Amino acid sequence: MNKKLVATAVSTALFAWAHNAHATNGDQMFAMSAAQAGMGGATVAQAQDAATVLVNPAGMADLGIKDVRMDLGFGLLNPPREVNGQESDSNWYMMPTGAAVFNVNDRLFLGMGLGGVSGMGVNVPDHLVGMANNQVIATTKAVFRFSPAAAYKVNDALTLGASLNIANQSMALTMPAFSLPQNQQFGFGATLGAIYKINPKLQAGLSYASKTDIAKMEYNTLNGPVSFDMDMPASLALGLSFKPMPGLQVEFDVKRIYFSDVMNRISVSNPGGTAGIPPALAFGWDDQTVYAIGVKKDMGPMAVSVGYNYGKSPIGREDVNANLGSTAIVEHHLSFGLARKFSDKVSGSFAYTHAFENDMTASVGPANTIKINQNQYNVNISYAF
Structure with missing residues (x-):
């Protein structure tokens, strides 16, 4: 079998493992709840629910809660891809989300949130048709993030917030050349946020x-350890x-995601020389600018909402062959949301988002x-008291 094709297949499989198409802005979810999805992810300046803990923690002070607000929900993702x-034979994924915000006093708010931010898996029966036999890829990945957070109202106009981001990354991979079993690692980061009320009608x-920074994924093989970094x-x-x-x-938001820092070239440690493992994964991802508007x-x-979200694919045509297992190339998204108050304490929300079909053929x-x-599809229920 051609060694170059083998290396390409392995790089592709490892990438499919690490960046499956369950997200919409590259490999990042643009919304963590139904209320956020209904706004097209445009929620940095105005919090929609307690899940603001996972987006802009300063928004906790902007929810108008008396004591406590809790939001629980889940999303169903259907990403047909080829x-x-x-x-792919795996086309449905479930994404749970939960968040709570506590009003400590007139100025201090504490909160916590948990949600799936990346992963799930692919199951492609033969992704390199030109190679001998069926080149099956079966992968699973899940990245969940837990974020304890605090927000402080400096004055009537300015609120500052911060969260500690604790991530758990779980991965497993099976392909014709080798198999790497389930493994988990933790990682840490932080989010800083601010909201400023310019006047009663406008805020930023x-x-x-x-x-x-997620710890290296390490695997033991018959020839020794294999490891690499896969950060968010x-x-x-x-x-x-x-x-x-x-x-x-x-609301109108602009976001810059710095993919090139973590997804341009990833070095692989393979001191034992395990067959088929390349020395580096040159994915070539570019930074992405995302534009979102919600009404x-x-x-x-x-309450009804509609949103639009656009981000040019971080994968260019010149890098398609290094990203055959990703398919994270959707760019245009349209969303629709509904919310209803059932009582003074209980409300529910639903959102539907469609990412329009995009295809890309390698230029090299x-x-x-x-x-x-x-x-x-996102569904949430909220309880405030």
Whole structure:
């Protein structure tokens, strides 16, 4: 079997393992709850629910809660995708989310949130049709993040917030050349946020999430250990929220995700010379700028929202052959949300997001093609007292 094709297959498999198409901005979820998804992820300046802990912790002080607010929910993701016309056999994933915010006093708020931010898996029966036999890839990955957080109202206009991001990354991989069993590692990062009320109708939000430094994934093989770093990227987001009239909110966000720092080239340690493992994974991801806009209208106990989210794929055509297992190339997303208050304490929300189909064919080397679209459904229930 051609050694170059073997190296390509292994790089592809490892990438599929690490960055499966369960997210929408590259490999990052743009919303952690139904309320956030309904706004197209435009929630940096105006918190929509307790899940703001996972986006901009300063938003905890902007929820108008008396004592405590809790939000629980889950998402169902359906991302049909193809590699060279071969469909993935795993097309449904569940993503749980939970968050709580506590009003300590007029100025101090504490909170915590947990959610899946990356992973799940692929199951492609034959992703390199030109190679001998069926080149099966079966992978699982899950990255969950737990974030304890605090927010402090400096004055009536300015609120500052911070969270500690604790990530748990779980991975497993099976392919024709070798198999790496389930393994888990922890990682740490932080998020700093601020919200400033310019006037009663306009406010700005800022959020910076540091790189989540995850410990090396280490595996023992018959020839010795194999290890590599797979971290989560840093990001910087700025948002403006405008309320032109009572009950109507419009928000526009811009976010920069620094993929090139963690997904340009990843060195692989293989001192025992395990066959098929390349010395580095040259994925070539670019940084991504994301634009999101959301509009929400309150109508008595009901609220409706619509959102649009766009980010150019961090994978270019020149890097398709190094990313055959990713398919994380969706760019345009349209979302619709509904919320209803059932009582003074209980409310629920639902959102549907569609990521429009995008395909990309390699411009360098073999003309391999990847294709994907996404459908995502989020449901949440909130309790405040």
